[in-house]
Amino acid sequence: NAGVTQTPKFRILKIGQSMTLQCTQDMNHNYMYWYRQDPGMGLKLIYYSVGAGITDKGEVPNGYNVSRSTTEDFPLRLELAAPSQTSVYFCASSRLGEDTQYFGPGTRLTVL
């Protein structure tokens, strides 16, 4: 199993541009999550999903959108990139009935 994979690893955006961060897991986990991590800080939850077709907001959802059309994929969309969205983004997944979350390697995004 590859676990949780994320693409791209790095990206630089200009203000106002849009992009989609991809996340895929091959563990057949029901739950998936998107976090952002700012320098020297812990992770903050952006959105999460408890299964295909179901998503919900986390602590810091503004400026982001998600979709969950399949169990495997949970893309994160930035429509109008802002400098405040410069961060490292982590996707995670967990099995139904279990709390342990497994993380991807992250996407480092810079908005200039």
Next chain:
Amino acid sequence: GESVGLHLPTLSVQEGDNSIINCAYSNSASDYFIWYKQESGKGPQFIIDIRSNMDKRQGQRVTVLLNKTVKHLSLQIAATQPGDSAVYFCAEDGGAGTALIFGKGTTLSVSS
């Protein structure tokens, strides 16, 4: 404010010493806690977890202690090695059944 925090942002130890990383939490209703290790440029990696019906759990070279009376969590690493150098986060369940709340992290530096 954050529900979970760490007492020290940095901890420096010598190779072979035992390390203790501390974490305080504020939600007395939390019933699940996790320690993650994050190496530079990588996603958080699960180390060990504990439920509130336990006060101690041991893994390979790691022990987690939970003191519910003072809402304190600690991670003990025995015979610390240079490969243990990383940022360590504690996290608690957010009460929603799916979201974890992360603290800011403690950077452990191991010198040989």
